[in-house]
Structures are given as C-alpha cells and as structure tokens.
Amino acid sequence: MNKKKVSLKDIAEKAQVSTALVSYVLNGKEKESRVGHEIAVKIKQIAKELNYQPNYLAKSLRSGKTQTIGLIIADISNPFFANIARIVEDEAKKNGYTVIIGSSDETAEKSWDLITVFLNRQVDGFIIVSSENTEEQIQYLLERNVPFVLLDRHFPEIPTDFVSLNSFKAAYDAGSHLVRGGYKNIGLIAYKSQLFHMQERIRGYRFSLEDNQIPFRPEWLKEVGFNTIEEEIKVGIDDMLASGFAVDALIFATYRLAITGLKYINSLGLKVPDDLAIVSFGQAEAFDLYYCPITYVLQPMEELGKTAVEILIQKLKKPDSNKKQILMEAKLMARNSSRPKASVF
Amino acid sequence: MNKKKVSLKDIAEKAQVSTALVSYVLNGKEKESRVGHEIAVKIKQIAKELNYQPNYLAKSLRSGKTQTIGLIIADISNPFFANIARIVEDEAKKNGYTVIIGSSDETAEKSWDLITVFLNRQVDGFIIVSSENTEEQIQYLLERNVPFVLLDRHFPEIPTDFVSLNSFKAAYDAGSHLVRGGYKNIGLIAYKSQLFHMQERIRGYRFSLEDNQIPFRPEWLKEVGFNTIEEEIKVGIDDMLASGFAVDALIFATYRLAITGLKYINSLGLKVPDDLAIVSFGQAEAFDLYYCPITYVLQPMEELGKTAVEILIQKLKKPDSNKKQILMEAKLMARNSSRPKASVF
DNA sequence: GTTTTTTGTTTAATCGATTAAACATACATT
C-alpha cells in the first residue's frame, strides 16, 4: 500500500491551517467551532481533491469506539447461521457498524478465543449464539460491562439481554400437529446438550404427548452428540424403528439433524410420510426440494437478527437501560411430510 | 465497558519501570533489548496478574498493520459463499488474521462501498469474489498497491493474483458426460453476466456439443438476470421444453440456479432423470437429499479458499513477488440425475 | 586510574485523529 494515504495533516498543510480546523470542518462542526466560511470551503475542496479518507484506527483509538460488532455463531457454513449473519450484517451496516464474524463450532474454547480476540480488537459489543458451558464467558462479559445480546439461545438463570425463539411452544406445536394428524408414536431427535433452547424443545415435545394422553416411551427420544451425529442418528433411527412401539413420525430439533436424518431415511428406502412423517426445525431449500416437502418450524430469522442488532445498538447508546428479553414465536409450516394419516379419514 | 482496560502504562507503574521495558518484555524482545532478568520476570507476572490484553488499535495505528483481511463475496447467506467464508476464516485465524466479511449482492456499488469501508478500517488486504463491472475497482486497488487476491472469478485482461476454477473444462466435462449418457438435446441455464467464469461455462458447454457433432440450438441456452431468476427460469425451462428440439438434459451453471430450477421442475411433475437429466455446478445438501441425487461439479472449495489466503498472506509479507494465477480443476460427481439413458443399453 | 565496553533503563517521537483551552483579532458597548 504505497501511494501513502492522505491524512488530516496533509490537508492542513495544503490549506495552510492547523489540523484542528480540518478536523472541525470535516466533522461538520464548522458552526460550533465557528470556522471561517471561506476556509471551510477551501478545506472541503482540498479534502475532496486529495480523496481524503479518515483513518478509523486513529479515530477509534481516540474515541474508544470502533463501530464494530463481534458476531459469534456456531458455524458460518451452516445455512441457519449464514442467514442470521447476513441479516445482522445488513442491519449493522445500516447503522454504521461493521461486523466481525467468528465460528465457535459449538465449543467453549473457540468461543473464549473469539471473545478474547474480538475484545482485543475493541469491538463495541457482541451478538452471541452461545455454546454449551459458556456461562462463565457470559458472566465475564457482564462483569466487565461489555455490551452484548444473546441470540437464538439464552441462559434462563443469567440476567442478560436476549432474543430467542419460544422453543417450548414450537416443539409443543410440532408434536400436537402430528398427534392431530393421527400419528401416535412420535419420536424426537435432538442434540445432547444442556442448552436451554434444546431442553425446551425436548420439554415441549414431551408435553405435547402428555397433553394428548400418549405415554412417552424413552426409545422415542434420541439425543446425539454434536460431533457424532451421523452415526448416532443412524443407530437412533434404527432403534426407534425396531422398538415394540416403532415410531410413525419423527421430529428433528434442528436443520442439521434433519438433513442428516433424511439422508439415512432415504437410504433405508422409507417413504415420507407414509412410512414415517417428518417435522423439522429450521427452514432450508433442501426441505422445499425434497420429493415430499418437509413440514418445518419457521423461525422469524429476519426479526430475530434485526432485533438483536437493534437491542445491541440501543445498549451501546444507553448502556444502563433495562435488559430486554424477547421470546419470539415460531410458525409451523405444514407441508406434505406430515399430512394427516389416511386412516384418519 | 467500565472496569477500565489495563494498559502498558498500568503495568509500568505497578512495576516501577517505563512503558518501554514493559513493551520489550511482552513482545519477547528481552534479549535484543537486554532487559534485566528479574525485572522481566516481574513484568510478566504483573501482566498476567492484571490479565493484560494489548490494544490492537494502538498496535495497528503504530505498525500500519491490522492483521485483518477483508473478504468480499456475493452473499454470505448463499451456501457456496458461506462455505468459502468458513474456510477463509479458519485459514486466516491460523495465521493470526481476522476476517471481515461483506456481501456485495453481485452489485458494483455495494462492492465499492465495501472496499471503501474496509480500506478506511485499514484492512491489510482483500480476498474478493468479483461482481460484474468491477474492473475499475480492481484497477484502483492495483494502482493504490493494495494487496488482494481474486477468488472464484477473475478478469483475464487484468493482471492480478487469482485462484479460480477452470470453468471451461468443468462445463465441457458436464456436457460431454451427458452426451456420453445418450442425451442429445442438452440445455444450459446460466446467469446473464459478462463475468469470465460464466462466459467460460457457456463456452465449455457449447464446445462439448460441438465436439460431439451436436448442432447447438439457441433455445437451449438461457441466460437469466440475477434479480429475476425465478421468473426467467420458469419461462426458460418452458421454452426449452416446448421447442421442436425439447431438451432431455439440463445443466445449471450455479447452485442457486439449480435449486430454483429444480423447484420448478418438481412443480411441473417432471421426473429426473427420465424426463429430464440434470447436472449442476456447486455442491449442496439439497443435491444429496433430492429423490434422485443430483450430479454435480465438485469444486475444490477447501483448496480454493486456503490457497487464496496463502497467496494473500505471502503477498503481505513480500509485496512484490510475482503474480500467482491459479486455475483449479473441478471433478464431476456422477449421480443418478444424469445416469445413461436406458435406450443406450 | 582512565578509557572503553557492556548492560540496563528512560526519554521522547510517532502513528492519525479529536478537542479543551489558550490565544489573537475585530467589533461592539459604554
């Protein structure tokens, strides 16, 4: 990068004034700082001539504000998070902020790394999709008074701002929908995770059975590890099908679980929904394209992302405002993969 | 962010030495700067105690290096770019760099915006997936001597570093594969774009026909606008099928085109591959999950992304090294959607 | 016992901007 950048000083020299005046003029403070009109015009002209671009590092160092938001998600290559990232990017840009994105791979270590790196880079605040066992990280941010908003997941026992989904309700709706369609043996494949939103999905599912007088059977619930989903899903599905109470419908607690599960279901030659009805969380092109369009829980992504940014920016302006805690409602999009059983009619 | 950050000065005061010593010690320059051993130990200890984290803004302002890479892609919510972004993120992190991502939506304006914003933020270099009509932006970067590498797309007439795909060969292979399978009327749906990689895909497709003595028919080639793909693809496919030489096979030049096209093909009730064989660029879960797995052109994403980062970092170290221009080969992954016509056997 | 060298540490400029405070005129008021 030669052709050295023009600085305030360069303009000042050319205009034969001090850098202070240049700074005032270029920041629109001519009035307050009562800069002479002719000089102001001259400065503006020279700035344009030299195509002056302020150095944000210097600005930030001085002001303590970088106009940068750190976004921590599980994995940018996962469409769900990529979607969110895009929404956050756009909304942040509208407000003059730039976003740095980091993928935690659902691990607490990487999440710590990212928080540290981002803090060193002086981000003004964070939007975080929390991984398991990151409570201490959240506490750390709270203690240090770093502005942040949790997105999609939150810790009910820690008082923070957050925007997430009413997972209980969403799962409850998914289960009830299947029951109404005449399905009796309904399974759930979720992640083995203590994260609240995952536990809520499980709880919602179980409540939907309970409320419909369907006794829950342990073999209907499979919790798979993040790093072993392929194998565990296979075993899990085999198990669910082999059981004395073989499932006739299956709920997937996330998009990735569904994709992996469906591949296996395809390979088994099972027909959806006749052999097995399907409902999944998260939307995706793959669901539309499937031979039998997949019923899914539509999360209000746009709203989730936008609101998170809004709350954060609000917080950056007024650090001591009240905590905003928002649970948004999902909407069940019924498609063919969970159509009512023929026998019902 | 109260609990004010600890700075070099804080450590210096506590250790009763000047900031210079602290800086030397914490940067591992004890030896060169012959700092007293006891003092060094003391400084390190205090730094740890106070959990000192250097301020990168200050560091960067001084050094002129931000250890930040600007990545400009078309859209982070597109799985293809999300994938690349993840690879770039990881590779950059390995080398101590942070990535800022921006989505251009294939427009020259947004691309300019991003370049300007990122330059103001003093990124050390760029990795760019160029949009149409951004040649002047590339020239600008060249003139200003800003290090950058083009990824996935390049301008043959501008001498830059780049890493992209041999699109001609990939498209030629796709076409030849279909011809070998007994398909005679092969269509291509591409973007209406002067971008080289797109033109190369078209050229490769046409050459594959030509080389196999299949006379090309204009109605087999549809070029659709970025912002109107839904409608144009519908019309295009209708047109191709209505033609006197109705297509029996279709190549999609990108992932997004394929997804959109397949939805429409589904809605028409066409059976793949019996009614219409399919080959597409770009891989995706949706292709695996489709009732008839889609044949696709496998791009070496990992290599593309990694190499781009490597070249850029190399360039950052040695700004005047020779331009690296790399064309990688794709691999056709034959699946059921393009299985040889029954009549062939 | 000087002079030189080595060792250890501080000083101060610098990166590029912002901004309170000081300074210098011109103009108005009494």
Place this chain on the structure above:
DNA sequence: AATGTATGTTTAATCGATTAAACAAAAAAC
C-alpha cells in the same frame, strides 16, 4: 479610551502502543 464580546485559529494533550536514541551505571580493558 477602556472594557467586553464575538469571531477565528492554533496549541498541545490525549488515546495505547512501539522503538530509536539518549543516558547512566557497572564491568572490562589498557
């Protein structure tokens, strides 16, 4: 004429680190 008030501009400190150069004291050389 003396004082007060606008108006316009500069000075210099500051943000947090880096680093060449200056300095001081101890050790080695002659």
